Amino acid sequence: MENLQVLTAILFILTIVLLVILFYKASNKSKTGLLIMVAWILLQSIISISGFYQKNSTTPPRIIFLILPPIIFIIILFASGWGRQFLNRLNPGMLTLLHIVRIPVEIVLYSLFLDRQVPQLMTFAGGNYDIVSGLTAPLIYYFGFVKKIFSRWTLLIWNIICLCLLFSIVFHAVLSAPSAFQQLAFSQPNIAILHFPFALLPSVIVPLVLFSHLVTIRYLIRTLAYQKRTVSRGLIL
Numbered sequence: 001m002e003n004l005q006v007l008t009a010i011l012f013i014l015t016i017v018l019l020v021i022l023f024y025k026a027s028n029k030s031k032t033g034l035l036i037m038v039a040w041i042l043l044q045s046i047i048s049i050s051g052f053y054q055k056n057s058t059t060p061p062r063i064i065f066l067i068l069p070p071i072i073f074i075i076i077l078f079a080s081g082w083g084r085q086f087l088n089r090l091n092p093g094m095l096t097l098l099h100i101v102r103i104p105v106e107i108v109l110y111s112l113f114l115d116r117q118v119p120q121l122m123t124f125a126g127g128n129y130d131i132v133s134g135l136t137a138p139l140i141y142y143f144g145f146v147k148k149i150f151s152r153w154t155l156l157i158w159n160i161i162c163l164c165l166l167f168s169i170v171f172h173a174v175l176s177a178p179s180a181f182q183q184l185a186f187s188q189p190n191i192a193i194l195h196f197p198f199a200l201l202p203s204v205i206v207p208l209v210l211f212s213h214l215v216t217i218r219y220l221i222r223t224l225a226y227q228k229r230t231v232s233r234g235l236i237l
Contacts, residue, residue, distance in 0.1 A: 026095045026212070033086075040070070040204065057180075061181060066199060067202050078218075087215055093144075097138065099209065102131060110125065119176050122172055152224050170206060172184060173202065
């Protein structure tokens with residue numbers, strides 16, 4: 001079991017590295033974006049190694065410091081002028097391919113379940129189908145952005161479905177984590193996210209996956225709106 005723990009941690013860290021590389025490419029190799037990501041990863045690594053998140057009897061629960069800061073940052077990016085300029089420079093195709101990280105994440109979660117670090121309901125064996133997003137991401141990327149066979153509506157629907165799958169696993173993960181808000185999985189709670197490196201799941205992976213969906217959905221809606229205006233003008237002319 002100890003070997004399993006080591007292999008699981010290594011796989012998870014490699015997944016973080018892959019995520020950073022893919023987002024770096026999606027941002028057209030933005031040095032600022034890379035610096036922010038690396039700084040946040042290092043900060044959360046130091047905090048989780050210190051044992052800060054393992055004290056779960058506080059009010060509010062300390063796990064909110066894993067999730068809330070990146071959510072606030074995402075809101076600022078969408079709400080500010082400079083943030084929207086950054087969004088416009090992102091590559092929606094690479095942001096779609098980025099979702100392949102959800103495959104190793106689900107493997108890690110299943111391994112953590114076997115090690116009694118997360119409940120079964122957070123795995124594909126317990127009704128978490130988020131792995132489907134990762135398995136289909138390469139197909140959506142290739143046929144949607146390379147070959148351009150899939151329509152913008154198909155891409156939009158896929159993003160919405162995968163976003164719902166993400167919300168589902170996050171909902172179960174939060175409610176099964178040891179805190180004043182815990183409602184699920186009392187016999188085998190979600191304790192993995194309280195420790196390094198798995199604290200990087202809610203603080204890094206989930207926000208970047210969420211951000212990638214939101215940016216791509218924004219791009220697709222804007223593209224569809226532009227196509228509609230172009231068609232309307234053509235009919236008028």
